[in-house]
Amino acid sequence: MTGPDPILRSVEATLFAAEQPMSVEQLSAHLGGAEVRPALAALEAHYRERGIRLVERGRRWQFQTAPDLAHLLRREREQLRRLSRAATEVLAIIAYHEPVSRAEIEAIRGVQTAGGTLDVLMEAGWVRVAGRREVPGRPVIYATTPEFLSHFGLASRRELPGLDELRAAGLLDSVDEAYRTLAEDPADGADPVITASDSAPLEKPAQSA
């Protein structure tokens, strides 16, 4: 093949390297007064079916990506991430108590809640701002979204297990209690020492005789 026409190559390279779209006049001046219109027309036709196009916008020429490939310029990569323990707790509190303010969440959790935690839940699409509570300070209150229900396979919030069910499932066992179970059972022979903290409400005593 004989290489393309020199003016065509020059126009091609110039527009490629240009930081701004260029008019016919600018191009021509840049290329020493050459007649650039035939080259532009030939280039425009050459690139019509390719991944890039030569287009005229407001009397200025530029290369750009073919419109049907625009999606290639902006790719989304999905990254699966597990919700943190803190965020899961906050989500659960909102689900059980909604609508609920941040102060109320903190009162229930017993610890401060980082602002980022609520942001994550809102980014996940599970929590939304549900207005403000009409009390002094008018705090923002939060509630769950329909996406929350669908993600967790719930028809409604009423399907969340109640406290009794949680207790029955052992989910309300506190750490203390679990510890005592461990600590007491093996100590079968040891005499229980009655201490002030230990003795409070006596259960029905086992009487001998």
Add this chain to the structure above:
Amino acid sequence: MTGPDPILRSVEATLFAAEQPMSVEQLSAHLGGAEVRPALAALEAHYRERGIRLVERGRRWQFQTAPDLAHLLRREREQLRRLSRAATEVLAIIAYHEPVSRAEIEAIRGVQTAGGTLDVLMEAGWVRVAGRREVPGRPVIYATTPEFLSHFGLASRRELPGLDELRAAGLLDSVDEAYRTLAEDPADGADPVITASDSAPLEKPAQSA
């Protein structure tokens, strides 16, 4: 004409829009795992005679203008910052000897290398710290980067000008190594006898023609 292959168009558009050269792996990942090598080969051939080229530099691909059109594009552009002679020399020594320590650079140049010289090369993105040599003192060693290859239009280090000749002439060996070779195998040296009137034989000089 039927339009080019979709993968070819996608590779073309992606490399056109990319701000950095891209490796085959990066391209393939960007295009959902597509096999991009045939498209790269076809594009490289397609653009060979045009005003822009598709080139491989340090295992990464990029579009750039054809070298013969430099005169058109050079004007109105700010000149590259001129490298000092010292920096140029240090860069060449690193490129031809890499990985190389500062002491080794200084042994070749016969002068101390100002710290700023290496900084300039690293700031330009052409040189990087490539670890430490496992010898006493564990000196830092330097090597070139893919940006270095890309800037100087090298597909790989093997394309460094004159590399093979320099290596064959032993000019990339240290003076100690070279001397040992000459001393052990004097028959090999062209003119091994050093006389007072006319001194030692220089090795084949590294002159560009």
Add this chain to the structure above:
Amino acid sequence: MSEELPFDPPLPPRAAPEEQLHLDLEGWEGPLDLLLDLARRQKVDLRQISILALVDQYLAYIGQAEALKLELAADYLVMAAWLAYLKSALLLPKAEQEDPSPEELALRLQLRLARLGAMREAAARLLARDRVGRDVFVRGRPEGLRLDRRSVWQCDWYALVSAYGQVKARTAPVVHMVRTRPVMTLDSALDRVSAMLGVRIDWTELREFLPPHAEPRLRRSALASSFVAALELARRGQAELRQDAAFGPLHLRCVAA
């Protein structure tokens, strides 16, 4: 040696005229660089270059720059001294040569010059390549590829519900439950001790009042509550207590009405 230098100054002086002599050396990257430049100026194949001639040239050049700035010239002067030594050694009869021989030193010097020369050539050829931004140009205004990372958060029903359970368990008011254990209450101990004491007028040890076959934990509880019961009976005037020694056995008997 003529008053003229045998070669042109390799680089035009860059400094003010009064400093010209001082700064002549700034054109070189050290003595090795100057030597290489001088060697090139012999305009012969480097293979045939004369080290002796090179030494003479170097010494002549340094001699020209009389008013050298010492801090700048120290390296050059050290090289000059070494070259002068090398020259005299090369001219001496071989028998008087030391180790390493001057021939070895000269050869090593030439090897160094060759290596520096090679790198200088390589640098020049490198810089002459088509360089991006000077000879070839990348796209002036690339659209850029954006990769947006979107987090898809994962959490399941169990994690949600158990997290709530943990919160409630953690923050519920602490209620300590004493698990059922064998105890003897004070009331029952009072009844028991009082009933057993009713007929005894002899001192009887407290232990006698405890259930005879109780398991250890119940026995301990019974001991405690029986002791309190004994104190209570003594307070009511229904019993007397006696202990012969500290930590000794405790005895009680009924008070005759």
